[in-house]
Amino acid sequence: MTARIDRAVVAGVACAGLLVALAGLIERAAGSRFERAREEELLYYPSGFMVRQAALGYETAAADIAWLRGVQYYGEHRLTDQKFDMIGHVMRIVADLDPQFVEPYVFGAFVLAQELKQPERGLELLERGMRANPANWRLAFETGFLHYVCRHDFAAAGRYFTWASRMPGHPDYAERFAAFANERAGNTGMAVLLWKQVLATGNRYMQDVARRELERLEAI
Amino acid sequence: MTRVLAIARNTLREVARERVVLVLAMFGLALVVGAQALSPLALGEGRKVVIDFGLAGASLLATTLAVFLGSTLLHKELERRTVYSILAKPIRREEFLIGKFLGLWFTTSMLLAGMAVILLAVVTLAYRDTPWQILGAVGLTLMELGIVTAVVILFSSFTTPALTAFFAVAATVAGHFAEDLRYFASQGASPAVQALTQGAYWILPHLDVFNARGLVVHGLSVGPDRLAFGFAYGLLYAIGIMVLAGVIFRRREFR
Numbered sequence: 210m211t212a213r214i215d216r217a218v219v220a221g222v223a224c225a226g227l228l229v230a231l232a233g234l235i236e237r238a239a240g241s242r243f244e245r246a247r248e249e250e251l252l253y254y255p256s257g258f259m260v261r262q263a264a265l266g267y268e269t270a271a272a273d274i275a276w277l278r279g280v281q282y283y284g285e286h287r288l289t290d291q292k293f294d295m296i297g298h299v300m301r302i303v304a305d306l307d308p309q310f311v312e313p314y315v316f317g318a319f320v321l322a323q324e325l326k327q328p329e330r331g332l333e334l335l336e337r338g339m340r341a342n343p344a345n346w347r348l349a350f351e352t353g354f355l356h357y358v359c360r361h362d363f364a365a366a367g368r369y370f371t372w373a374s375r376m377p378g379h380p381d382y383a384e385r386f387a388a389f390a391n392e393r394a395g396n397t398g399m400a401v402l403l404w405k406q407v408l409a410t411g412n413r414y415m416q417d418v419a420r421r422e423l424e425r426l427e428a429i
Numbered sequence: 430m431t432r433v434l435a436i437a438r439n440t441l442r443e444v445a446r447e448r449v450v451l452v453l454a455m456f457g458l459a460l461v462v463g464a465q466a467l468s469p470l471a472l473g474e475g476r477k478v479v480i481d482f483g484l485a486g487a488s489l490l491a492t493t494l495a496v497f498l499g500s501t502l503l504h505k506e507l508e509r510r511t512v513y514s515i516l517a518k519p520i521r522r523e524e525f526l527i528g529k530f531l532g533l534w535f536t537t538s539m540l541l542a543g544m545a546v547i548l549l550a551v552v553t554l555a556y557r558d559t560p561w562q563i564l565g566a567v568g569l570t571l572m573e574l575g576i577v578t579a580v581v582i583l584f585s586s587f588t589t590p591a592l593t594a595f596f597a598v599a600a601t602v603a604g605h606f607a608e609d610l611r612y613f614a615s616q617g618a619s620p621a622v623q624a625l626t627q628g629a630y631w632i633l634p635h636l637d638v639f640n641a642r643g644l645v646v647h648g649l650s651v652g653p654d655r656l657a658f659g660f661a662y663g664l665l666y667a668i669g670i671m672v673l674a675g676v677i678f679r680r681r682e683f684r
């Protein structure tokens with residue numbers, strides 16, 4: 210009896226393993242054809258409002274899923290065609306689902322401004338973040354950063370750095386940058402310092418961009 | 430009270446036989462593996478993602494167990510005809526029902542508490558920081574479970590397990606829409622529709638009261654006033670539903 214059960218279990222497990230391996234092989238052989246469909250899927254990503262209604266009280270977990278998908282989208286395109294058209298859309302969905310989640314505003318604005326060369330859209334996203342998190346120094350600091358580095362609006366940058374330096378929990382460098390921005394407006398050295406700060410505190414993708422920008426600035 | 434507790438103990442033993450511990454162990458394993466796998470993908474937000482998924486998973490799992498274990502609880506007693514021998518003793522039908530409710534609520538609460546402890550341990554080990562704030566969110570979820578359990582017991586007191594599960598899931602889903610329902614009705618609906626939605630609003634459980642996950646994942650604590658409000662609302666609503674269940678169950682004829 211035991212031997213018969215054992216044989217049945219082994220046969221069942223082997224059969225399941227075979228089927229799973231077969232499914233994997235089919236996916237590997239034909240999966241690349243559907244890459245485009247996966248890409249287009251983001252076009253139909255529903256609005257944050259709709260996802261919020263469907264999340265049934267699990268909005269922050271849904272925001273994390275959208276965040277992970279956004280990061281994955283950025284990573285995939287960084288390695289291939291450098292097109293990040295949907296990043297703003299995905300980050301806005303994350304913001305709709307979890308307005309207190311700061312990283313999507315920062316990262317989304319950074320990609321929009323640096324990679325898509327659309328600083329206005331980046332600032333729009335940060336503005337939205339500041340409305341939801343008025344006491345967050347980081348959003349004010351990143352706004353100052355974009356004003357300085359992308360828009361070369363040094364007065365606005367100085368204002369936002371000063372604002373960041375007056376918020377609770379700000380690091381020492383916020384005060385330093387507030388002073389630098391007002392004293393050294395338009396100075397390349399200031400931009401180098403800002404990029405070095407991104408290199409020290411940003412995530413790994415932001416650090417890559419900072420390295421690239423530092424190489425460019427130091428070559429000037 | 431002793432009779433109610435005896436029924437509750439019995440229910441606890443009965444439900445525990447359903448391999449709840451296995452579910453708990455699987456949850457812990459999934460969380461540990463998930464924590465390791467998700468951290469590098471989340472660009473420095475791994476801790477938030479793990480706490481979020483952990484709390485959402487624990488709450489979903491406990492609610493699902495309350496619905497699916499609870500929907501068959503009374504039916505099994507009727508099918509095995511054990512209910513006749515129990516009710517032949519000097520025990521009131523309402524006491525039997527309350528015992529079932531307490532047993533099921535206690536089991537799912539223990540499961541939720543177990544999952545919260547696993548989550549605390551995983552986050553502490555992985556990120557060298559214990560997110561004690563999650564206990565506030567878990568406390569409120571316990572009260573939400575109380576309401577869901579009471580709703581399951583209410584439906585199981587007069588209908589089949591399949592319909593009980595269906596109605597309980599529907600009530601839970603609608604409970605999360607209660608506020609939206611009132612808001613949409615206020616946006617230019619006819620007076621009749623407004624009156625209807627107002628009625629539904631007051632009948633449905635307001636489950637958003639118990640959702641503090643959005644606070645604790647950002648390191649904020651659940652205030653004592655919010656906890657007190659959640660506990661008072663949950664307790665009153667669950668008692669109200671159990672009174673209704675008792676009235677229905679008392680009139681039920683067993684064949």
